[in-house]
Structure formats: structure tokens, C-alpha cells
Amino acid sequence: MTMDEVERDSMAFDVLIIGAGPAGLAAAIRLRQLAIEAERELTVCVIEKGSEVGAHTLSGAVIEPRALNELIPDWQAKGAPLDTPAKEDRFLFLTASRAYQLPTPPQMHNKGNYIASLGDFVRWLGVQAEELGVEIYPGFAAADVLYDADGRVKGVQTGDMGVHKDGTPGPNFQPGMELHGRLTIFAEGCRGSLTKRLMERYDLRQGVSPQTYGLGIKELWEIDPALHAPGRIVHTVGWPVDHSTYGGSWMYMFGENLLSVGYVVGLDYSNPWLSPFEEMQRFKTHPSISPIFKGGRRIAYGARALSEGGFQAIPKLVFPGGALVGDTAGFLNVPKIKGTHTAMKSGMVCAEAAFAALADDAVGPSLEAYPRLLEASWLWDELRAVRNIRPAFRWGLLPAMAYGAFDTYVLRGKAPWTFGHHPDHTSLRKAADAPRIDYPKPDGQLTFDRLSSVFISNTNHEEDQPVHLRLKDDARWLNINLDLYSSPESRYCPAGVYEAVGAEDGRPLLQINAQNCVHCKTCDIKDPTQNIDWVTPEGGGGPNYPGGM
Template structure:
């Protein structure tokens, strides 16, 4: 019997991102339409709503139109900058080729989309949710799943506060709080640590392909007003990534003279010496990119893993007592580089199913109406059209694979459905031994256009309570030095975009694996790419991590 204080709700939502907030709003809307007063709360591990939100972002407003039709007139910050130009560049080391827009299907053209800060959109959505009576608790990290006697999910517990690194209680110790619910929605984003447990406990991924990922690294720049064109959208592919890696980049001209720029490296790369962070810095030295940034100033930095698996990697969406929504399930449309509208739609469908179940006097069962709604939705159709794009590029390379992907998208666009769905392989299985590869050459940071990781983390406003248990845990503490170091030169030193991991003492013949957990920006790359799956990311004390102001 737990001695923790508990609070009952009809629905508890873990994560105040676009999926969680849309679910909360839709839940209250539908309940009100039915004349019911139902309760919902949202837990957010960041210090405030939006603190951990990072995206490019160019957003398709389709779900927002469904959820809050008057958003353009209602002060939503997304309405500030509609997309006015759309460019796709194929980069070489010194030049570029522009891909004509007519070669890509219409849904790739960004017509009717908007660019801006997803974090600010979430802050606005949180205000709308609270107007409807949704309770939002920022700074409270869901740390434990609660089960009833039948094995159904009955809610979550927040993490204890004031626990020292050695496990003892500090003077300000406060035990976690239990939140009980008829249904619990997991909207933790990519590779959520409770979502992993739910998927494992209920075997939700048994009929799905492995989820695969990319690492998106983002910077915000204030640029020369003469070079700024609000609404201009640029995507690139090609250089600097070579034959052993795939990915792409973006540069979006947003409000207030800023550009959002970022680089995505798919995490199936093979060279253990590759550094996604340094690939991003190298990309900025391309003449076409450097020209846009000339005279500008970098003002923010962040990183986040993204789901690349598509339709075939979406696990079973429901289990007794709850549902997976948003990037916890993986609704990103990779070729469009858009996931917000899918995340929002998934939350809305789950919310509608939950209201119907609760009003039917049901609780803790499976919300079968949610996956049924997804199967017949525009979201399912959209993801079906692009389901083979990522595996084609991975199998046949950037040039041929992109061409084949384009052909399949056009055929699917015209209703000629491909009679196959390609498979994925887990990202952590792709690394080659260090003796089989050549380390890439990366330029030294100049502090003007290119930077090191520690100065970058400083701009993310990342902060963790120093004396708390390390949230980057090792299943076997000997693996990094005894296995990963001799085989792969310990790749965590390079795939982490925040400088969390390092090997010290090699010069003296006494190597040690050091975890600088205070640097962690919660991107989840280590949890994904570690070749032995030895690193397990668990939630730190609530309120820690990055504090993104405008990402």
C-alpha cells in the first residue's frame, strides 16, 4: 500500500507537447458537448510548458484548424509567418543544385503552412487548455507507472524531489505524488522512458517494425535584416554527409529577423567516429549557408531525436488503461519534415475515444475506438503514402534512393498503392568496428560561424540539480571501457550533442567512462544509438534539463 498522496482524474496526460495539450483541449471540448464535467491534468517535466520543446518548425495547420478553428484571429503566435517560398537544395562541397518544385508531389510544397516556434505554440495551447479547466503541472516529472490489481495502468507517480546522488534524502525532500486516472495518455515525445516500459510490458511493438530515428540539432540566429525574408523555407540534402550516412537540413526565415537552422543525421550511420554535432557545424561552412549567416549571431541551441520509422513502426496504440499519442507512438511524416499536425491529431482522436468510454461507465480497458479512428483518418492515409521513403533512401543511398522514393510518392499520390511495405533495422546495430573506417575530418570551431559543444549547451540554458541521482544509467558499468572502447572507440563521446560522455585516463593506461549528466539536453540519442543498449535514460528531477525560450 502506497503512503504517497494521491489525486484522482478522469484522464492524466504525461507531457505538455502538441499531442498532450491537443488531447487535453479536445477532451474538455467533447465532454462539454456531452454536458459532462470531466477532469484532466497534464504533467510536464520541463520547468515550464515549452521548455523542452524543439522543432524546426514548419507546421501544417490542418489539426489546429480542426481543434481551434479561430486560432489565426485568437492571438496564436504561429499565425505571424506564413510560408511564402519553398526551396530544396542538393548540396555538393562547394555548390548546389536546386530541385524543381514540380518534381515533388504537391503535399511537399508547404502551401498553406506556417513557420515559427513550436515551443511558443505549446505555450499558447496551454493557455487555451487552462481556459477550459485543464490542470497543468510544469516541473513535475512522471517517474513511475502505476498498475491496478488486474495489471491495467491506473496512473503515474511523479518523481521524488530532494534525493541526493547517494540516494539519501536532503532537507528539502518531498515524496512524489500519485495521479490516478481512468485513462493515462503517454505524450512524452520520442523515446520516452515510461513509454518504453509500457511498450515492453504490453508487448505493443510485436507486430511493428523497429522504430528508427534521426538526431536533429538546431540553432537560432539573428541575421542581417538585408538577408532576411520572412516565410522563406529551405531544405537541403547531400553534403557534408557521405555514403555511410543519411539526413538533411533546414533553414527557415521566421519572425523578428531570426532564422531557424538545423541538421538531421539519421542514426543508422555506420562510422563510429561520425559526430552529428560536428556534421552540423561543418554544414554551416557551405558557401550558400554561410552567406545567409554572415554578420549574424547565434542566440540559441538545442537537440532532439525524431522518429523516422513511419507507419510501419507505429506500435499498438492502446493498452488496458491508456494510450500512446504523438511522438511516443511516432507519427512523423519524414519527407515533409512535419510531425506536429500528426501528433495533435493523434491526441484528439485518443481524447474523443476516452470521453466516449468514460461516459459509457468504462475505465482501464482498451480504447479500441482510438486505433479504429486512426485507421480511417487522413493521418493514416498521409503516412501510408510515404511509408517506403526512409527505407528506400537507406537501402539505395541518397541519390538513387531519393529518386526511387520520389517515384513511389507520386504513384501513391495518384492512388497507385505500392504492393509492399519495406522493413527497418534498429539503429544501434549499424555501427562498424573502428578499424574498418576512416575518421571524418572536422574543422576547428571559429567561434563566429562554428562552435564547440560546451558553448552550445550553455545557450540551451540546461540546468540540473547537481546533487541528484544520475539519470543516465548503465546496465553494466564495465561495458563502455571493456567493450565499446576497443571496438568503437566509445562512440558516445561523439554521438552525444551535449558533451555528456567522455573517456578520461587513456594517456596513463587507466581509461574511465565519465558521465557529465548536468550537460544533458534530453535528446535521447544515447538511449537509441548505444551499440549494446547499455545506456538507459531515465527521467531526472522535475524542472531540470534545457530551458528553450523560442525553439
């Protein structure tokens, strides 16, 4: 039996949502709210590749409750896990030995916001959705898009389970299902694997700026209670990256002595010797930062790419049979360092457009109203006002900070120009032309290596499944990645997936340790010739971020 001959069961829904993050769950909740209010039958299904809702959800996270207030006004009575109000903002400029406190930019003021675990928050959203009648299926990875005879999206096929590495069915083989929707909403998060295909098929990026990304490396610590100040929020710029590299940190104190600490590096960096993971470890050693970790212990680790292109990089959002919402469309507010409220709002607006379209009982309902509704919402105004701040960092840190102040305080986000981006994979210099960076060895107490970090991310993939990180052309790695850039994937991957081996024997090759993958998507973004294709592994695999992440 070949895979093409496998018989697949199918299920049909009015609306099918791919991804149980804030955007997808907000869309599902709003759809069912509208259906209940109108006393209409409306079936809504959400599928999630993580082993449970929240397993793959990683964020800082400071949550602005604006969208939540609109979606579930009585969220406090319903027990939403937003228990630590933001109390104190600090914004620091770091040199190698000093920290200088700067005025906090207005976009980063957090009065009225909450520090929380985004994973716990989406778990709670999942409960609210199910109570409204939404069907949620975790552990099911959407592996392919399904189209009807007219080229309209009609749903997705979930991944097969129990397939050998060579692609043949194993003894525990379970075929994936076809899930059909009159409308399908894609909420896959940053650099969604199916969204990439939709972008190409329907040319959704025509006429907009290329997307640009950042890689966020995050750790969760339990720190000394004497050093814990619930509600304190600290952001830094400057050291350890140089001023030509976009980068900065966060530290959020919340819960029972918990500290969320992380570092973001813009993936438009140019030095192929740079390692975002190592920059994160180095950041913790700063004399103004390291004391907070004394007597503490690291309890979790994760990494995730972020869509940082903002307003000018938003693609066309609709296509026949469906739409894009959340970070898969790029609704992160970078200067604010928040995306949960914007992701939720996009899902809510899309749900309202979907409900109206389905009410017409048309054979091929359309979501063309979604972009118009979005442009009339506060989300559109919020992103448009800050659209030039992130791309200004192409000039370097200090000029960008000066421009950001000018844009914010003088122009008030109404500049008559809009800066664009360039694709991140085109920005690398050749290794021979770039200064090498020597990173110190980890001490195992404050700084760590990648493999011990992956271990505490609870990452797991079945060893004998097909590799989900694929090279389009094996020869390109040797002739381009190794020869020109000295294998940058071995440094930008935060999980030790890629290793250049055999060079000492004169037979270099790229070893892909796919079982280590934490699903950050960086390789899919940063590879200089776009030779690496990240596709979904078996459902339920990958990291399992605990409460607090």
C-alpha cells in the same frame, strides 16, 4: 527512512496526460471541449517535466494547420502565434563546393503552412487548455508507471525532489506524488522513458518494424535584416555527410529577423567516427550557406531525437488503462518534415475514444476504439502513402531520391510492398574498419563547440541529484564501446555528456557529465548494446528553450 517507506499523496482524475507537447495538449483540449458540449463533468490533468509548458519543446518548425483548424477553428482570432506564412520553398543538393536547386518534392510544398516557434505554439495551446478547465502541472516529471492488481495502468508517480546522488533523501526532500487516472494517455515525445517500459510490459512492438530515429541539431540565429526573407524555407541534402548516410538540413526565416537552422542525421549511420553535432557545424561553412550568417548572432541551441520509422513502425497504441499518442508512438511524416499536425490529430482522436469510453461509466474503460478511429482518419492515409520513402535511403542518397520520385509520381504511395527498418544500434561498424573523420576546430563566430552550445540552451540540473543516465553494465563500455567502437557516445552526444578519460594512464573509464544533458535521448537509442538507460531527472531540469525555438 528508505525511499520505499515514503508516504505519498495522491490525486485522481478522469484522464491523466503525460507530456504537454502538441499531442498531449490537443488531447486535453478535445476532451474538455467534448465535456463542455455534453455538459458532463470530466477532470483532465497534464503533467510536464519541463520547467514550463514549452520549455522542452524543440522543432523546426513549419506547422501545417490542418489539425489546428479542426481543433480550434478560430485560432487566428484567439491569437495563435502563427504569424509568418510560408512563401517560398527551395530544395538544394549540396556538393562540397556547389549547390544545385532541384524541384521541390510535393510532400515538401508548404503553401498554406506557417513558420513559427513550436515552443511558443505549445505555450499558447497550454493557455487554451487551461481556459477550458484543464489542470496543467509543469516541473513534474513522470518517473514510474503505476499498475493496479490486475496489471492495468492506473497512473504515474512523479519523481522525488531533493534526493542526494547516493539515493538518500536530502534536507529539501519532497516526495513525488501518485497521480491516478481512469485513463492515462502517454504523450512523452520521442523515445519516452515510461513508454519504453510500457512497450516491454505489454509487448507493444510485436509484429511491427523496429523504430528508426534521427538526431536533429538546431540553432536559432538573429540575422542581418537585409538578408532576411520572412517565409523562405530552404532544405538541403548531400554534403557534408556521405551518400550512404541519411542527412539533411533546414533553414526557416520568420519573425523579427529570426533564422531557424538545423541539421538531421539518421541514427542508422554506420561510421562510429561520425559526430552529428560536428556535421551541423560543418554544414554552415558551405559557400552557398555561410553568407546568410554574416553579421548575425547565434542566440539559442538545442538537440532532439526524432521518430522516423513512420507507418510501418507504429506500435500497438493501446494497453489496459491507456494509450500512446504523438511522437512517442512515431507519427512524424518524414518526407513532409512535419509532425505537429499528425501529433495533434492523434491526440484528438484518442481524446474522442477516451470520452466515449468514459461515458459508459465502466469500471475499467478501454481505449480499443482509438486505433480504429485513427485508421479511419486522414492521418493514417497520409503516413501510409509515404511509408517507403525513408527506408529507401538504405540504398544511398541518389537511389533513394530516384525511388522516392517513382513512389510519389508513378505509384502515388500505393506500392504493393512495405519496406522495414533495422534497429539503429545494430548499424555501427567497428572503428578499425571505418574511415576517421577529421572535423575543423570551431571559430566561435560561425561554428561552435558543444559546451558553449549547451550553455545557451539554458540547461540546468541539480548537481547532487541521482544521475539520470545509467549504465546497465559498466564492463560493457570498456570491452565493447571503447575497444570495438572507440567510444562513439563521446561523438554522437550533442551535449558533451560522455567523455572517455584516463586512457593515457592505462585506466580508461567513462565519465558521465549528466548536468550537460539536453534530453535528446540519442544515447538511449544509439548505444551499440543498449547499455545506456535514459530516465527522467528531477522535474524542471534540463534545457529551457526560449521563444523562437
